[in-house]
Amino acid sequence: MNRTTKALLCTGLVMASLAVPEMAAASRYSASTDTNADVLDYLENNKRSARTNAIADEQKQLIHDAFEMRKNLRDPLDPNKNVPVALEGDELFYDQHTGDFYATGSVNITSLDAQRFQTEEVKGNLENTEINVPGKGHVVQITPGQAKIVVDGYKIQYNYTKKTGKMEDVSGKIDHQYIKGKRIEMYPDKIIVYDGYLTKCSAEHPDYRSTASKIEIYPGDRMVCHDVKFWLADVPVFSAKKHTVRLDKDEDVIEMPRIGYNHDDGWWLSKDFNFYLTKNLYLNTELFYTGKYGFHSHGAVVYENNLGKFELMTGYYESSNNKWVKKAPSFRYTKSIPLSDTPFTVGLKYERGHWSQNNIHSMHTYYGLTLSHAPIDLGGNHKLYLSTTYSVTDESANHSRIKGMGYAALLRRDVDDRWSYYTRYSYTQANNKNSVFDYDLDNYSRKLSAGFSYKINARDRVLVGTAFDMSNYTLADMDVYWFHDFHCLQLISRYRAKRHQVNFTLQFNPW
DSSP, rough: EEEEEEEEEOOOSOOOOOOOOOOOOOOOOOOSSSSSSSHHHHHHHHHHHHHHHHOHHHHHHHHHHHHHHHHHHHSOOOSSSOOOOEEEEEEEETTTTTTTEEEEEEEEEEEEEEEEEEEEEEETTTTTTTTEEEEEEEEEOOOOTTTTTTEEEEEEETTTTTEEEEEEEEEEETTEEEEEEEEEHHHHHHHHHEEEESOOSSSSSEEEEEEEEEEEEETTTTHHHHHHHHETTTTEEEEEEEEEEGHHHHHSSSOOOEEETTTEEEEEEEEEEEEEEEEEEEEEEEEEEEETTOOOOEEEEEEEEEEEEEEEEEEEEEEEEEEEEEEEEEEEEEEEEEESSSSSEEEEEEEEEEEEEEEEEEEEEEEEEEEEEEEEEEEEEEEEEEEEEEEEEETTTEEEEEEEEEEEEEEEEEESSSOOOOOOOOSSSSSTTTTSOOOOOOOSSSEEEEEEEEEEEEEEEEEEEEEEEETTTEHHHHHHEEEEEEEEEEEEEEEEETTEEEEEEEEOOOO
């Protein structure tokens, strides 16, 4: 046996790429606004995505170390042989004939495909790429196409070639979820956690979590939880025999209800659900309870493919100015079509259904055709967006038809990582003065909106949006938003200056 403090043991290669895998986006934010402040939604969504997809410093170090291993290999890589492994330890015994090894004291086992095991004692065999950690071990993984892992566990057994293994009493993070489990099993295509819990709250005692007798994680595809319970602190919220989450659709294991207040609805409570029947067919529902109106919920059957998005909707829908309309039912079709290699995109929208509002009932029909240009770079981080729309709206209630052209020009700029601003000018034929329904419409047609966002610090951001009625040259709306992140909660406040109204939404962090 050979005794040494460090060794680089290369036994071939299985993976050839060390590119970081594509990351998923976080739950998307959409502003409620009459001032076109939603054109800066990307600031909030980019922040959520960055937090969701952030990797630990030790994962960054692992990527670097794996890259250095590749540069320092002496022999050409053989894709038919086992993955190269670097073994380090204070005391290392290795039998070159059998491949058996034993190491103690600050042991690091690093594979070329970006996996690392750290422990104080390990034994195994490098010929059949097996390791065995009898005590506590630390596992880090940033392997392309597999789950991102930073976990602690005990009694670890793992085979680098087969990508199979198991460990006990596990705690840490797998992809975007903090996990704990009595036992975990690893396979090339999945990870199974037994008697564990999942949460996105990093607190030692999380504000919310989901527990399950068995959790099957298929990275980039789905997660299946068996005998699952959802908890708010130590209070069970509800349970299910089986709960499936679509990871490729950026769903969370549990999206806790949102609560809020606005002048028109009073206190409200909202919870979204998606039930997937097939990969492209699902039921989308929102349970919405208001202090003034009671339940005002809605649901839709949604089918998406290359032909577009098809929705059959029913229930109550609320616009950004807190106006409700009941659709019972309504069909909607949307499709975006890039025009070959040109910078233009055509957007199609059609909706037809029975609408009701304030004792007005009508068969509502909308046709829309939009031509938009790709963002035009004006330099200095200035981006110009141009679009024009031809639309027709028919109503059976008064046999009216509103049709004609509309257009919009938007200029926005990110000054730096703190400041952003926008200016938008638009014209539309329809407004709530010439339309049957006061829903998602301004009471004027020519609109100039402008606003800015300022990030105060990592937890706080303010956004100010204004809208001007350019037919009468008056200030129509002014909204001030404050985004504040608590540890596992987010508060979004909105002050509607022209109305002297305060709205707010409180939700668990969606990352």
